[in-house]
Amino acid sequence: xxIKTGLTAAFLALSLxxxxxxxxxxxxxxxxxxxxxxAHMELYSFxxxxxxxxxxxxxxxxxxxxxxxxxxLAALTMMDQTxxxxxxxxEMSIDDTRAKPEIWENMADFQKKETDLxxxxxxxxxxxxxxxxxxxxxIGPLGGACGACHKVYRAPKT
Amino acid sequence: xxxxxxxxxxxxxxxxxxxxxxxxxRPLDQAQFDGLTGDLAxxxxxxxxxxxxxxxxxxxxxxxxxxxxxxxxxxxxxxGTFYAPNISxxxxxxxxxxxxxxxxxxxxxxxxxxxxxxxxxxxxSYIKLEPQDIVDLKLYLDTLPLSDAISxxxxxxxxxxxxxxxxxxxxxxxKNGWVMQDAPQQGRKLVExxxxxxxCHTPRNAIGGLQTDRWLAGAPDPSGKGQIPNIxxxxxxxxxxxxxxxxxxxxxxxxDSAGGHMAxxxxxxxxxxxxxxTAIAEYLTARPALAPDPQ
Numbered sequence: 001x002x003i004k005t006g007l008t009a010a011f012l013a014l015s016l017x018x019x020x021x022x023x024x025x026x027x028x029x030x031x032x033x034x035x036x037x038x039a040h041m042e043l044y045s046f047x048x049x050x051x052x053x054x055x056x057x058x059x060x061x062x063x064x065x066x067x068x069x070x071x072x073l074a075a076l077t078m079m080d081q082t083x084x085x086x087x088x089x090x091e092m093s094i095d096d097t098r099a100k101p102e103i104w105e106n107m108a109d110f111q112k113k114e115t116d117l118x119x120x121x122x123x124x125x126x127x128x129x130x131x132x133x134x135x136x137x138x139i140g141p142l143g144g145a146c147g148a149c150h151k152v153y154r155a156p157k158t
Numbered sequence: 159x160x161x162x163x164x165x166x167x168x169x170x171x172x173x174x175x176x177x178x179x180x181x182x183x184r185p186l187d188q189a190q191f192d193g194l195t196g197d198l199a200x201x202x203x204x205x206x207x208x209x210x211x212x213x214x215x216x217x218x219x220x221x222x223x224x225x226x227x228x229x230x231x232x233x234x235x236x237x238g239t240f241y242a243p244n245i246s247x248x249x250x251x252x253x254x255x256x257x258x259x260x261x262x263x264x265x266x267x268x269x270x271x272x273x274x275x276x277x278x279x280x281x282x283s284y285i286k287l288e289p290q291d292i293v294d295l296k297l298y299l300d301t302l303p304l305s306d307a308i309s310x311x312x313x314x315x316x317x318x319x320x321x322x323x324x325x326x327x328x329x330x331x332x333k334n335g336w337v338m339q340d341a342p343q344q345g346r347k348l349v350e351x352x353x354x355x356x357x358c359h360t361p362r363n364a365i366g367g368l369q370t371d372r373w374l375a376g377a378p379d380p381s382g383k384g385q386i387p388n389i390x391x392x393x394x395x396x397x398x399x400x401x402x403x404x405x406x407x408x409x410x411x412x413x414d415s416a417g418g419h420m421a422x423x424x425x426x427x428x429x430x431x432x433x434x435x436t437a438i439a440e441y442l443t444a445r446p447a448l449a450p451d452p453q
Contacts (some may be wrong), residue, residue, distance in 0.1 A: 048413040065212070091383075124189065140407065143415055148180045149410045150417030156384030 030089045034097050037084040040076065045073040045075040048142075049056045051128060055139045067129030073126040077118045085110075091155050096154040106152075181325030183268040190257045194293040201298025204291055204366075206285070206429050207352040212422040215244040216250060227251065228305035233278050234381040237366060238314030240278035241359060248304040260299075261292040262367065267324075274324035276336070277366065283354035285334045286347070331367040338373070345441030348434055357417070358386050375448035392447035401439035402432075 050069040053059035088094070089103040103110050120142040127134035194273065205211070215226040227246040232239050235277030244251040259270040268274060275281065317323060337339035337350055349355050361377040388394065396404070401409045405427040408416040416424045427435060444446045 045413045052403075052413050054407050054409070056399070056407075058399075061248070076380075079256040143407045143409055146415035147421045149419065150415050151421030156379045156386065156418050158384050 006153075007048070024135065028095050029086065033084050033086050033089050034094065037081070037099075040079070040081070040084065042145075043076055047076070047134075048146075051124065051135060051142075052139060054132065055136045061132040063129045063131075065126075066135055070121075070125045070128035074121040076119075077114075077121040081114070098157070100153050100155050103153045110149070110153060114152075115147070116148065117142075117145040167312050172308055177326070178322075179328055181322045182436060183272050183325060184260050184266060184275060184310050184328075185256070185268075186266050188258050190289045191261060192294065193258070196293045196297030198259070198294075198297050198301070200291075201294035201296070203430075204287075204295045204352065206296050206426050207348055207434065208295070208416060209353065209423065209426050212269075212419070212426060214245050222303075224242035226303045226305050228300070229309055230306040235278065235366075236382070237318045237450065238312060240276055240312045240314070241310040243300065243309035244307045245396045246305040246307075247300045248306055248307055248441055250306050251300070252302070253304075255291045255296075256298040260296045261289055262296075265289075265293060274321045274328065276314070276318075276321075276324065277327070277336055278312075280354040280357045282332055282368065283351055283357060285332060286336065286351035290413070310318060327365065327367070337370050338441070341444060342437065344434070345439075345444075348430075349440050349441045353423075353438070355389070359389050372448060374442075374445060376450065388448065388450050389442055390448040394442070398436075398439045398443050401442060402435050404439065405430075405435040406432075 007094045015142040047069040050059065051066060051073070054066055056084040085099075085103060087104055089097065090099050090103065091097050092101050120138070124135070124142050191379075206240060209340050210227065212231070213231055214229050215224045215231075215233050216226065216228050219226065227244065229244040229251075231242045235244070247253045255263075262268050262270065263275065263279075264281055264284040266285070267277065267279065299354040305314075336346055337356070338346060356368060356370075356373060357374060357381070359374045360370070361372050361375065362368055367369065374389050374395065375388050378384075380388050396411055404410060404416070405424065407428075408421065408424040415421075427438075
């Protein structure tokens with residue numbers, strides 16, 4: 001009898017630990033995805049700040065560095081993002097993210113907006129090293145592509 | 159005892175009469191509209207600066223579809239969810255209205271048949287416009303495509319579903335007059351009246367009245383999640399040039415981009431003139447710095 005109770009307890013304890021550790025693994029995957037996409041956004045912004053700085057006249061135009069920043073930006077948009085946007089990593093489910101659950105409800109639209117971003121970044125890649133005017137012409141659509149996604153799929157700051 | 163009851167009864171009737179009187183819609187003087195003729199180009203500018211499409215165009219509409227004022231967009235608030243009505247020039251919209259009717263709606267928050275509108279429709283800002291603005295805007299609205307969409311009723315709980323009560327609310331909070339008396343005129347009209355910036359960026363009290371002593375100092379997002387930023391120099395420390403670039407591109411100085419409802423606002427700001435965007439930036443940088451909300 002006592003042995004049986006002990007076994008049951010041990011079994012229970014084991015299954016609880018397993019469940020908890022599975023949960024920890026899940027939490028870690030969600031955290032990692034969130035961190036990775038934030039790092040990715042930082043890199044967008046890092047390259048955008050050079051291009052945008054030139055566009056608005058805060059930085060002198062330099063064809064070479066503008067071209068490189070546009071190349072980097074285009075490469076970033078081409079990277080596979082499927083592992084960034086895993087189910088359960090929205091603002092309702094985990095802390096410190098502004099990703100709205102609507103992303104997963106409208107995945108096709110979300111991906112279309114990603115395609116639009118890729119197109120805008122490609123256009124910038126073709127324009128940035130040409131001339132300041134070309135760069136300025138490409139920055140509007142690029143900003144539009146960023147904003148189109150943030151408008152619907154990013155929650156306000158807390 | 160009977161006498162006391164009778165007196166209470168009399169008092170209740172008296173109170174009801176007083177409340178009914180004070181909650182009545184206050185009509186706009188029709189003579190103000192006599193002899194005014196509209197200017198279409200000015201009307202279009204007012205339409206963009208007033209952000210009409212940001213609420214009245216269907217959610218997610220772009221291009222020509224964003225000119226169909228079919229309504230339907232939901233606005234969540236602590237009082238319930240409001241749905242923007244059809245304001246296209248059709249029979250289900252405001253097709254039968256004249257400029258005076260539109261003035262009554264925008265400057266007094268009252269429908270042509272004398273019902274109060276909820277202040278989710280920002281007439282507390284639009285009241286600062288002139289009859290000439292309304293006449294110009296009406297001319298432009300009449301050129302927009304027709305929509306037969308039926309306006310969806312608001313989803314508002316008791317006691318806020320008693321529209322007559324809004325008459326009392328208006329007595330308290332529907333005031334004509336500028337918040338920033340010494341501001342340059344062009345920026346002031348764009349920020350305080352047309353752009354209705356204060357409707358989101360200024361905190362409200364428990365019954366939804368704007369706390370003008372905290373004008374533009376930020377507020378909880380009415381959806382219940384997140385915070386709408388303080389845009390006085392107390393928290394928003396961008397240069398005038400940064401503000402102007404944000405208005406034309408949606409990019410912040412660190413090249414994040416505007417999101418949420420502000421992305422809709424940027425769509426409008428982009429289409430204003432450079433002088434308008436400069437005027438808005440100059441108004442904002444001239445505001446007294448209000449400290450971020452202590453909460």
